[in-house]
Amino acid sequence: MSRPENQEDSEEEDWMINWDRRRRTAAVQVLCSVVYALKLHHLYHSKHNVNKPPRNLKGIKRNAPRDDVCRREFERIREAIHSVAEAIREANTIAKRSQARVHSEEEVFAELVNLGVDKRLRYRAYTFLTQNASRVRAFFGCPVEERKKFLLQLMHGPHNL
Structure with a gap:
């Protein structure tokens, strides 16, 4: 093979290595977000004793806004995780299509x-x-x-x- 072809092959291989590293990093970030969301959920429920029934009706009214805020926050995190996962899937598809077929x-x-x-x-x-x-x-x-x-x-x- 000539020098330009070797350089092209090397650049393509470097690109794929970098892409794979970025994809793995994104996956780790998604997993960290999930763990963070679960930890927040656990802390919120343990701090506010959400599982225990309130003693009076006033407690129900006070906990309702907190529950809504918590649900909205988890929904945002879920949507962000879904968006990142979808972007990774799309990029994987593009990367597979862009790889040149090497014939043995x-x-x-x-x-x-x-x-x-x-x-x-x-x-x-x-x-x-x-x-x-x-x-x-x-x-x-x-x-x-x-x-x-x-x-x-x-x-x-x-x-x-």
Whole structure:
């Protein structure tokens, strides 16, 4: 492979490593928010004795606004967690689509056999394609019915003499 191709592959790999690290960090942040919300809930209920029935009707009226505030806060936290989780799912889908498909040498050889490339030419074509990853991408990017002609043009074109 040439130096620019190695650099492109390295940059793509670095991008994926950074993306994976950011995704894991976001997941940890979501989990921390959940733990924080549960702790708040526990503290609120233990401090205000929400589980114990009030002794008089005045207690019910005083606890109602606190309960509403607590419920609204938990609803906001739940919505924020849901938004972060949805963003992670969408970004994962985009990242999977943006990854270039890497074809192995075995796949290249198998495709040459499937196309019916003559045995003598098949070995030259295999060597020619596998020397350069961009050739493999271009080869597999062509419609199946045109790959053989495209390969011959690549191999015998004026730039490869």
